[in-house]
Amino acid sequence: MVPYNIPIIGHTLNYLFNAEKFLVECRQQVNTIAGNEVAHEVYRTDTFRRFGATDSFPLYRVFKSLEYPETLQQIIKTVREAIAAKLPSYTGRIQKQFMISINKEIGDCFNPKLIITANGNFSSMIARPVADILVGQEISKNEDVVKAFADFTKDFASILVIPPILSFIHPKVHTQVITLPLRFGWNPIWKHVITLKGNLKPVLEKRLKDKEILGDKYEPPLDIIEYLLNDPEHGTKVITDDYLNKICEFLFIIVVVSIHTTSRFMTSALYDFAGRPELWDDIYEEQVRIDKECNGELSSQHINKMVKLDSFVRESLRTFDSVVATIPHRCMKSYTFKNGMTIPKGRMVITYLMDIHYNTTAYGPEPRSFLPYYGLENNFSASKIDKNYFTFGSGKHACPGRFFAVNEIKIGMHKLILNYHIKTPSGKIEKKIHSGPLASPPVSGLIFENRKK
Known part of the structure; x- marks a missing residue:
């Protein structure tokens, strides 16, 4: 163990306020930080x-089905089969929903608007196309x-506002404390479940009725709720309250x-x-060219041609600046790495992202510099995983929704860059917000101004 000077609290302050330095020290002495x-x-x-993070991020306290391993497997299967495999069919709907959100959230910026x-x-901007795909075009309106x-995830985060200080006693003590409100009836996210249930029930009932009446002539809508209705694990003949709870939990x-x-x-x-004004013209010109090619209606082929934007997005994801990955892994049995280091059974393993994303072997002598076209020059797309890019995980544990x-x-940025000049209030690169080892986007705001057509 790394020695510390403050009794009881131990490394809490170092972990919260200088996580990178702390993990460098840990790396020298404890085999629980997995770097490059x-x-x-x-x-x-x-x-x-x-999902070894159940002690610090107890989502299973809200969604009981997460206590069962098969739930996660079913979610991965659904994302792969019903979303990733059908991306070309969703492209038109995604951009349509994005334009609705852009007009609503940003609108006309004849004069610069902060x-x-x-x-x-941008949560709302992302939520609209996700709602279209999950619950269909009718409900997403x-x-x-x-x-x-x-708002769902933001409200869930309000359950987790207590820092993990009590973990110095035992991680489960922290879990018990932060979930006390839930056990006493305070649940800030239940209102969202009620909203979805109320809108979902009549649509599901109508689909079941249409199936019964039309038979083979029934044309199934393309969305996740239709996929679940036809899935052996989630299908039903009657829309009961229990069934709605199950489906809503799965969707959330x-x-x-x-x-x-x-x-x-x-x-x-x-x-x-x-x-980064030095990149504006180059990336904008690519979006203009693609917009002319597709006459404003993107297809998957056109999105694949956004090679400069894709490379830029990849670099933005690489330099997001979280010190570690959000979700750790638990070692289920003693394991010896190829380099000879051994991790005992039960040990939590944290992915040291900065050691991976800022390694000099892959990214040169100044790996913290922003390399906008690194992906383009090395034929690495933003969704492609490799040993030097862990934003979406790796191997069989890679995020199935990364595509x-x-x-x-890319669709959202394409539309925004086409329609607006975008700059920071300071005219410079804004610093991200850090909370312990995790990073969040800056909060200074962005200035949008209409482009001249």
Whole structure:
């Protein structure tokens, strides 16, 4: 163990306020921080299990189904089969929903307009196309449902505002304390479940009725609720309250792992773009050319041609500046890495992102510098995983929704860059906000101004 000077509190202050320095010290003495040398092994073997964060991030206290391993497997299967595999079919709907959000959240900027991004504008922008895909085009028109999707993760985070100081006694003590409100009936996210249930029930009932009447002539809508109705694990003949609870819980788990993360990444990418005027013309010209080719209606082929924007997004994700990955892994049995280091059973393994994303072997003598066209020059797309790029994990534990997330970010940025000049209030690169080892986008706001057509 790394020695410390403060009794009881131990390393808490160092961890919260200088996580990178603390982990460098840990790396020299404790084999629980997986850096550039061994992280890929953690993600590529069954010995390590994801979601070892249940002590510090007890989502299972809200969604009971997460206590069962098969729930996560079903979610991964759904994302792969019903979203990732059908991306081309969703492209037109995604850009349509983005334009609705852009007009609503930003609108006309004849005069420069400061948009305070901390207000969750981009959560709503991401939530609208996600709602379209999850619950269909009819329900996604309901602003209350879009708001429920956008606010869900933010409200869940309010349960977790207590820093993990009590973990010095035992991690489970911290878990018990932060979940006390839930056990006493305070649940800030239940209102969102009620909103979704109220809008979902009549639509599901109508679909079941249409199926019964039309038979083979029934034309199934393309969305996740239709996929679930036809899935052996989630299908039904009657829409009961229990069934609605089950479906809503399943959908909101997808919301947690999609909208919050994607909106943070897109917001950060916009700040990265806005603070680098030397890149504006080059990336804008690519978007103009593609817009002319597709006459304003993007297809998957056109999105694939956004090679400069894709490379820029990849670099923004690489330099997001979180010191570690959000979700650690638990070692299920003693494991010896190829370099000879051994981790005992039960040990939590944290992915040291900065050691991976800022390693000099891959990114040169100044790996912390922003390399906008590194991906383009090395044929690495933003959604492609490799041992030097762990934004979406690696191996069998890689995020199955990464293709959808990157497409969303690219479509959103494409539309925004085409329509607006975007810059930071200071005219410089804004610093990200750090809380312990995790990073969040800046909060200074972005200035939008209409482009001359």
